[in-house]
Amino acid sequence: MAASCPRHRAPAALYAALCCAYVAGCGGASQGDPRAVALAYADAAERGDTEALHDMLRESSKQRIVLEELRAKVAEQREELAERARAVRDPATRIETEARVRFGDGEHARLRLEDGSYRITAAAALPAAARTPADALEQLRRVLARRSYAGLVRVLSPRTRAAIEADLRSLVEGLEDPEGLEVIEVTSDTAVVLVPGGHRVALRREGSTWHVDDFD
Secondary structure (H helix, E strand, O other): OOOOOOOOOOOHHHHHHHHHHHHHHHHOOOOOOHHHHHHHHHHHHHHOOHHHHHHOOOHHHHHHOOHHHHHHHHHHOHHHHHHHHHHHHOOOOOOOOEEEEEOOOOOEEEEEEEOOEEEEEEEOOEOOOOOOHHHHHHHHHHHHHOOOHHHHHHHOOHHHHHHHHHHHHHHHHHOOOHHHOEEEEEOOOEEEEEEOOOEEEEEEEEOOEEEEEEEO
16 A cells, blocks of 8 residues: 655655655554554654664565665755654645555556545556556556557557557558559469558468458
8 A cells, every 4th residue: 555745855765765664554454544654654754763764664675775775864864854754744644545456367456545445546447547657567568468459549648649540540541442452462372452541451361261461
């Protein structure tokens, strides 16, 4: 699960380390109240308690963030830490609790705690905007695994989507009269056809059936 970090300036490396503390605290089975975890983080940050902050990290983060490295950053940025601690205690600060469920086939769903119940914010069958590069790559993997053209178009950038749709629209229009198209290369089992709009379609026969082998 993850809690939103207050939007105050801090050096990127230290900010990332402390946000990891949020993530780890909310994810632990023994931590029932994410606000209590956030307040514990605020107390540790205000004291400059490196050991406490490091203990709040999940195990994978502890392996990446060496205790001595974190101690140096905490000592260097005590003022920013105190400011962030005050921001966490601000009554206006909103804590968001999320859960990410990964299934055996690699699919996942993202849930958010609202009014005491978890609600689905993203799942394989529900279109959602990718919030990180990793999310975008996961969406791409899912639509390719499902062989979903509609899904593939959805995850593309608007510019790429527009270019592909324009090319396909041009190809569709060029294929309106297949009998009248010019065949420029033909053998007993292959053929290349010119299509209006600057397209070429390569065909291949397997047995008694012709298949589209390639097109551009």
